Amino acid sequence: MNCSVSSGLRGRTAVVVVGAGQSGLACSHYLTRFGVEHVVLERGRVAEAWRSQRWDSLRLLTPNWQSTLPDWSYRGDEPDGYMGSAQVAQFISGFAAHCNAPVEEYTSVLGVDSCTGGYRVSTDRGDWLCAGLVVASGAFARASVPALASALPAEIDQLTSHQYRNPEQLRSGGVLVVGAGASGVQIAHELARSGRRVSLAVGEHLRMPRRYRGRDIQHWMQSSGLLDESWREVEDLARLRRLPSPQLAGTPEGLDMDIGTLRAAGVETLGRLAGVAGNSLQFSGSLANVIKLADLKMNRLLDSIDEHIESRGLPAGAGGRPALTTVGEKPRLAIRLATGEFSTVVWACGYRPDYSWLNLPVLDGKGMPRHKGGVAELPGVYFMGLPFMRRRKSSFICGAGDDARDIVHQLLMWLGQPVEACLQAVSV
Amino acid sequence: MNTYTRIVDNGVNVAALTEARDALAGAPDLAQFQWRASCQWVNGTHSRSEVEHFQGLGAGQSHKRCFRFDADHPEIFAAGDEGATPVEYVLVGLVSCLTAGVATIAQHRNIQLNSVRASICGEMDLRGILGADPDVRNGYEGIHVTFDIDADATPEEIEALVAQSQKRSAVYDIITNPSSVSVEVRQ
Numbered sequence: 001m002n003c004s005v006s007s008g009l010r011g012r013t014a015v016v017v018v019g020a021g022q023s024g025l026a027c028s029h030y031l032t033r034f035g036v037e038h039v040v041l042e043r044g045r046v047a048e049a050w051r052s053q054r055w056d057s058l059r060l061l062t063p064n065w066q067s068t069l070p071d072w073s074y075r076g077d078e079p080d081g082y083m084g085s086a087q088v089a090q091f092i093s094g095f096a097a098h099c100n101a102p103v104e105e106y107t108s109v110l111g112v113d114s115c116t117g118g119y120r121v122s123t124d125r126g127d128w129l130c131a132g133l134v135v136a137s138g139a140f141a142r143a144s145v146p147a148l149a150s151a152l153p154a155e156i157d158q159l160t161s162h163q164y165r166n167p168e169q170l171r172s173g174g175v176l177v178v179g180a181g182a183s184g185v186q187i188a189h190e191l192a193r194s195g196r197r198v199s200l201a202v203g204e205h206l207r208m209p210r211r212y213r214g215r216d217i218q219h220w221m222q223s224s225g226l227l228d229e230s231w232r233e234v235e236d237l238a239r240l241r242r243l244p245s246p247q248l249a250g251t252p253e254g255l256d257m258d259i260g261t262l263r264a265a266g267v268e269t270l271g272r273l274a275g276v277a278g279n280s281l282q283f284s285g286s287l288a289n290v291i292k293l294a295d296l297k298m299n300r301l302l303d304s305i306d307e308h309i310e311s312r313g314l315p316a317g318a319g320g321r322p323a324l325t326t327v328g329e330k331p332r333l334a335i336r337l338a339t340g341e342f343s344t345v346v347w348a349c350g351y352r353p354d355y356s357w358l359n360l361p362v363l364d365g366k367g368m369p370r371h372k373g374g375v376a377e378l379p380g381v382y383f384m385g386l387p388f389m390r391r392r393k394s395s396f397i398c399g400a401g402d403d404a405r406d407i408v409h410q411l412l413m414w415l416g417q418p419v420e421a422c423l424q425a426v427s428v
Numbered sequence: 429m430n431t432y433t434r435i436v437d438n439g440v441n442v443a444a445l446t447e448a449r450d451a452l453a454g455a456p457d458l459a460q461f462q463w464r465a466s467c468q469w470v471n472g473t474h475s476r477s478e479v480e481h482f483q484g485l486g487a488g489q490s491h492k493r494c495f496r497f498d499a500d501h502p503e504i505f506a507a508g509d510e511g512a513t514p515v516e517y518v519l520v521g522l523v524s525c526l527t528a529g530v531a532t533i534a535q536h537r538n539i540q541l542n543s544v545r546a547s548i549c550g551e552m553d554l555r556g557i558l559g560a561d562p563d564v565r566n567g568y569e570g571i572h573v574t575f576d577i578d579a580d581a582t583p584e585e586i587e588a589l590v591a592q593s594q595k596r597s598a599v600y601d602i603i604t605n606p607s608s609v610s611v612e613v614r615q
Contacts, residue, residue, distance in 0.1 A: 204595075275606040285604035289594040296588045330570065 010126030013039050015411065016119070017134040018112075020046045020103045022069060022092055022397050023385035024136035026404035028101040029070045034412060038130075040101055041123060043108040047092035049138055054085035056166045057190060059250030061182055062396060063216050069095045070401040080216065082250025088397070109137075113359050118380060132411050135358065135369070135376075136384035139395055140351035146178075151276040152345065153337055161187060161348040167194035173343025174198065176281070176335075178273050180205040181244035184348030185257045189249070191346075192265040199335075199342070200262060202287055203272035207294040207325070208246040210254050212302060213309065214317025217248070224308035227393040228402075231373050234388075241388045244350060259291060259325045270331050280334045288327045295324050353386070374407050380414055382407045440535035458486045474500040474510040515550065515568070522599045523548040523573060529593030530577065539585060542578040571603065 015031055017024045020042035031038045042048060060067070065079035067088075072095040074083075083091065096103060104125070111122040118131040143160035152158060157171055161183040167190060174197035177188040184200065192198040208217055221227050231237055249257040259269055271284035302321060309316045335341060355363055362376040363369060369376065373390045374383045385395055390406055393399030452459040461484035467477040480494040498511025512520070523546050534541050550568040555561040577586050594600045 271604070274604075277606060282606045286594070286600070289591055289600075292587070293591045293595060296584060296591060299584065300588075 008126045010123065010128050011039070012129045013037050014130060014415070015039075015132040015134060016041060016121045016128050016130040017136055018109050018121070019136035019138060019384075020096065020101070020105070021049060021136065021138060021385065022047075022095075022400040023138075023404065024134065025092065025096050025099065025101050025103075026069055026400035027134050027136060027384055027408060028103075029095075029099045029401075030404050030408035031411075032099060032101070034408060036408075036412070036415075038102065039128060040103045041107045041109055041121065041128070042103055042105050045093075045105055046096045046101075046103055047089040049141070050085045050089040050092065053162045055161070055164045055187065058085050058186070059083060060088060060397070061245065061248040061250060062218050062398065063250070066218055066222065066396075066398050067091060068398050068401065070404070072098055081252075092397075109357050111357050111359050114378075119360075131415060132380040132382070134382045134384055134407065134411070135355070137353065137355070139353050139386045141354040142352050143347060144349045144352050145347045146273070146349060148273070148276050149345075149347065153279070156337065156342060157344040159344070159346055161346065162351075164346055167191050167196060170196075171343045174341050175344045175346060176201065176273075176342045177346045177348055179203070179244075179348035179350065180247065180259075181348065181350060182246060182248055182257075184346075185247045185262060186249050187346055187348055188262055188267050189255075189257060189265055192262070192267045197341075198266070199268040199270055201270045201273040201283060202259070202290060203284075204290050205244055205294050206246040207258050207298040207322075208248055208301070209256050209258075209298070209322045210248060212305060213319055220305045220308070221392075222398075223314075224305055226304070227391065227396070227399070229392045231388060231390050231394075237388065240392075241386070243387070256322060258322070259294075260323065263328065268332075269328065270335075271333070277334075279337050281337060282334050283332065285333060287331050291325045291327065298322070374403060375410055380411075382411060436535060436538050436540045438531045438535045438541050440532050442532070442535045445532065446536075458484075460484070470498075470510070471508070472500070473505070473507045474498065476511075515552065518568075518603070519548045519550055519571070522571065522597075522603060525597045525599035526573060526575075526590070526593050529597050530575070530589050533589050533592050533596070534579060534581075537585070537589070539589065540580040542580070543576075544578075545576045546573060548573045 014036050015038035017027050017031075017038060017040040020040045024040050024042075025046070028038060028040050045051060059082040062082070063079065064074040064076060064081050064083055067074045067083065069092075074091065106125075108124045109121055110124060112133060113120050113122075115129065118129060119133045121128040121130060121133070143162040145160060149158060161179075164187055170191075175191050176199050177184050177191070178201045180200060180202040188198050188200045210217060212220060234240055247257050249255060251257075255261055263269060269287065271287040272290070273281060274284040275282040299321065302319075306319055308314070352367075353369070355367060355369070360376075360378055360381060362371070362378050362381055369383050369386060371377075371383050371386070371389070374386065376382060383389065384403060384407060385400065387395045389395070390403045391399055394403050461482065463482050465477050465479045467475050469475050475498075477497045477499065478494055479491065479497070481488060481490050483489065497517065499514050499517065500510040501507035501513055502509045527544055527546050530544055531541060548571065550571040552568050553564045556564040556566040575590055577589070579586055579589075581589070
């Protein structure tokens, strides 16, 4: 069946890539290399999320030397430093220019539908017809907010980690930060340092020291092969894809951004925010266990790094372990909102993609992509940049290149015929 | 390369549980369970509860037989002490759930258990239920569980078993997180 014409046709191309971040651009790089005509549609400017959805002080969790894209790497004089988001945007824009990527900026995708021989991508600047589609619009497009947020009284300000910019932005008063992944711990720490009274609701989290045995932890994650671990090889892939980001920060002082550091900065740690009852916030009594789980998990990771170092006789410093986290005082289980203790709640409960425009049967009941290593069930449709999509590093900047090469290979195999023929088969 | 497989038997059928998880992940309707108990007042604080039927896998289910539980208060509360107190049943629920979890997870992780003993205690300020001080809660101020585990595993592996058991325990969740409770009187 042919699609109905809803607006003007902007053009036809073999492949439409949605999103000009590191993932979409890395795909574009390989599509160009293999001579596949394509276009990259971007709602804002190249690397828009890095320009508009990050707080002011944010730095990458990975050191500069690790920021690599196909034929493109960090060339500054601080390989061990950590880029801020403006630098990341610049780094990615440099890559786009270097590849001469066919990016259509300020083009919002309004919908994607099937049509004869392929897909129709509707945008606010006309529609594209294509045989293949790469969805690279970002796995972290939306900040997750729990349903109980709607039960909070109106006098409490709420914002997400995407909306947070700096401590001055918030009304005076105490702040409850919900979530102890990378975003939550960094925001809580920054707010506490600014003199705010801060409480942090802590659910399951991943603790990771910034440095271990004389090197950045990312050095060992990479050299031990952990970052390259394949989605086909690991047990319980679904769980790995849901893991929160580790408690890391790219501070100049190389701070370990863990529960201990936060407490030393004056942050009160609470259990997971479990409910709102009447005028009280309720916190889970499971804090001791999630802290224990995180310490055990961290030590298993460090054990595997030790094993990697010893088995290869690699040069490394002594293997001193970070101290185990103390359980501390009995955490408060309920906090009455009427006392005015908090003026603001910051939701740092993780991120999810926004595929509201994707009218194709490629999502599960929760709106998350159904895919095998980035390959959707619908022929010719691919995802990019999802957590542990094909490798542990899939959602890292340095993971975009390898995944893009694989996905473009898949795409070429699927096209399986001269691109010209595919193009002619696509019709309105 | 020689592969060596350790035969571990904690009496848990992990294959069946794994199969159930995979099957129920795709069939949320079948995963909806309802657990039930009924209670009959006997005399004073003595009551007798029964557990027999439950709902799950899309159908009515039954235990092999009906289980009965007497509950009462001890003699120092001027009661007949015909059974454990309800708050002790809560402790039994938590510690037996965690212990079952330890066995299941050990089986899954290929760890042979030789013995598992757990003790549990809960601190309670009686002024709460007696209404003597409105600032004191009725329930436990805190609950403490101690495991003694002899298993073919390192201390870290054993600690990880116990931590994972808490993470996956229904009763641990019920106690550490709020649940909504509705109570009505049939007219």
